[in-house]
Amino acid sequence: NAGVTQTPKFQVLKTGQSMTLQCAQDMNHNSMYWYRQDPGMGLRLIYYSASEGTTDKGEVPNGYNVSRLNKREFSLRLESAAPSQTSVYFCASSLAGESRYTFGSGTRLTVV
Amino acid sequence: GEDVEQSLFLSVREGDSSVINCTYTDSSSTYLYWYKQEPGAGLQLLTYIFSNMDMKQDQRLTVLLNKKDKHLSLRIADTQTGDSAIYFCAESTGQFYFGTGTSLTVIP
Numbered sequence A: 001n002a003g004v005t006q007t008p009k010f011q012v013l014k015t016g017q018s019m020t021l022q023c024a025q026d027m028n029h030n031s032m033y034w035y036r037q038d039p040g041m042g043l044r045l046i047y048y049s050a051s052e053g054t055t056d057k058g059e060v061p062n063g064y065n066v067s068r069l070n071k072r073e074f075s076l077r078l079e080s081a082a083p084s085q086t087s088v089y090f091c092a093s094s095l096a097g098e099s100r101y102t103f104g105s106g107t108r109l110t111v112v
Numbered sequence B: 001g002e003d004v005e006q007s008l009f010l011s012v013r014e015g016d017s018s019v020i021n022c023t024y025t026d027s028s029s030t031y032l033y034w035y036k037q038e039p040g041a042g043l044q045l046l047t048y049i050f051s052n053m054d055m056k057q058d059q060r061l062t063v064l065l066n067k068k069d070k071h072l073s074l075r076i077a078d079t080q081t082g083d084s085a086i087y088f089c090a091e092s093t094g095q096f097y098f099g100t101g102t103s104l105t106v107i108p
Helices: none
Strands: A004-007 A010-013 A019-025 A031-038 A042-049 A065-068 A074-078 A087-094 A107-111 B004-006 B009-013 B018-024 B031-037 B043-050 B055-058 B061-066 B071-076 B085-092 B096-098 B102-107
Touching: A004 A087, A010 A019, A019 A031, A019 A087, A031 A074, A042 A065, A042 A074, A042 B096, A074 A087, B004 B085, B009 B018, B018 B031, B018 B085, B018 B102, B031 B061, B031 B071, B043 B055, B043 B061, B043 B071, B071 B085
Parallel strands: A010 A107, B009 B102
Antiparallel strands: A004 A019, A019 A074, A031 A042, A031 A087, A065 A074, A087 A107, B004 B018, B018 B071, B031 B043, B031 B085, B055 B061, B061 B071, B085 B096, B085 B102
16 A cells, blocks of 8 residues: 555664664655654654655754755664664655645564 | 653453543644553554544544643443553654553453
8 A cells, every 4th residue: 555664664773873763655645744753742843855855853853863865755764872862753744735644553663 | 742641550340441541732733533452462553533533433432622721532342351451542643652551451
């Protein structure tokens, strides 16, 4: 089915390791987003990309970097993972000017 | 960011109605949304309401919006076990702000 695909689904990292979370959408959406979900805190925006070639910080960008590789793909990188980055990460996409998002199924990341 | 508040837990018996409440702070919100998250899955858009409406009905779902009190609710009629999930309200003022989520448990 068309939609937003995230890889990997699960990952365990040691403190200080780096990794990249991948996200791809096949709906020709312009805008893409990375959120983290923590218990009792809802979803918090890490970074977003309003269109290909642009990226902007969200509410909680520290410790993360992003790359909008092309219109389809938006990756999230942790350069030096910390236990505070243990979370479930969701990628989402939308058409420009539309606020209905399509979400991926999430990446559960544990940093030990 | 904006504050979007929800109670964390709700339990109802199968067949009863569920009411999930949400309060928000930004009166300039253009759309307000309800998303459903089933275990191990991403969020799926359930329904939404434009800010100049006060009610929207969609089969078993009724959304009520009180703009004066900045209060949004989602009523699920004849709640089924398949409705067990986490429900997030969200407001959009160009950027999305999600609530903390309400975990709904339906007791058979």
